[in-house]
Amino acid sequence: MSSMKGLELSRAFWEDAVRPAIRETCPVLLPRLAAGLCGGGSDCLGYDDELSHDHGYAAGCMLFLAPEDAETHGFLLSALYDRLPREFLGVKTEHRSRQGNGRYGVKTTEQFLLEQTGLFHTPETWREWMAIPSYALAAACAGEIFYDGSGDMTGIRETLRTGMPEDVRVKKIAGHAVLMAQSGQYNVSRCRRHGEESAARLACCEFVNHTLAMLFLLNERHMPFYKWAFRAAKELLKLSELIPTLEALLREPDEDTIERVSAVVIEELRAQGLTDGGWDFLEPHAYAVMRRIRNPEIAALHIMEV
Template identity: 40%
Template structure:
């Protein structure tokens, strides 16, 4: 079992009965699941993940009012659960993993990742939140939420960025892909500046991966999981393979960069974000900016996001 499967098994075989037996009046007010920080919350954990901050565990989310009144009691129930399940020792809270599992306050949990107790409301608020934080706030699985408070906020975030924000981020990524990959990388290679060339390639790869997530309307996770997560995306699946080959030095790098940009530009047109046929992505940016409805956002620099 991976971490998510193990979390559900731990809850269903031990946690659920303990909560129903010891705090039955609170059960209809508890949201249960596993989400937040850690590869297991993205379903990307493997055997190497088990060397730290891993093991059977789940979250119990309560409203702020309930948490103040009953949080200590519910946490005591959680701490009293078995120390092992399915042959695995349960996860213990440490300095790094503190506040990730056990009894948690809904408002504090969403504030931790979005800055707001009930998630962002305005375009300015959406722009302030790092994309990987939104990925963290919407990953994992929810096993139960009879009250519906936790899920109402989660569903708002899962509905994805307001379209103006999404387009502006797409424009910024296109500009970076063009500048770093299509322009600066070959110039650095011709100069023999190998360090700068590698940095340009890294900028290009990072912007490309973020672009693919944006075109799939999915939040990009923390950098060490961003490429692995691309394999689960519906649109532009070839780009993940192309980036992997590029990182291994398979094929001529500039040709591969141009091939990636060709695929991305085709998807931009398919989503009606531009009508231009150019493959030099910087040339598409002005056209895409015109599709932003908010005048203040439309006037920001193309690379600012």
């Protein structure tokens, strides 16, 4: 079996097997399709290793068509994909490709969006942006498009990556700020005074989770599935230095450490012009952040809504 990472294997399969077959059989489709590997999975994040190969490791790629092109050319492209070799570089290929039935093969751009976001289109309203979980947006933006003849998939993923309205980002920041205050600055010590150490540890985990979400939002990034949140956070341009501290909090909750983390986050909120208060407690900063929201409907949402 190959030791190649999933993205590397998928790109090689496209370059050496799929694209030559399309060029030979139906070259007219090349300007109309995109090819890549994107969505959920450690391979799309570049985090896969030998252990990851015990499930879902196969040679394959995704071929994307616009819905109108899929009606005309989808069957032909699926049939071509299914005639490809059953093994590539010593790795078995997956051939469940009929119009998106399976991870690899032919999909419409609408199918990709529906699988990742629950919508047939990129988000168009602030409500749609608020409703899509961060991990879903992160998955939709993960991976790589190897080739894009029409530019459609590149545009879709760029919209998902950078198109979140600023008021939505700010609202989510406010929500995570108040939840950091509630879980970490308030409830860890309070649970301990009640003699509820297990509850204190659970509250600390909540604090760490909301802090991670905050770090991604302050970096204008989508936080991936919790399994990979810490690893991805280490790659953030801002505040990644907090990650070892958050890891330590998971091992042993510490109230002074929670306050130090909160102080660093407050300083970044000030640096981004989201608050100018001098409080040590995050809750009043959360309300200050809410006051930066211009859209009255978003500003009227409950502060804890994220």
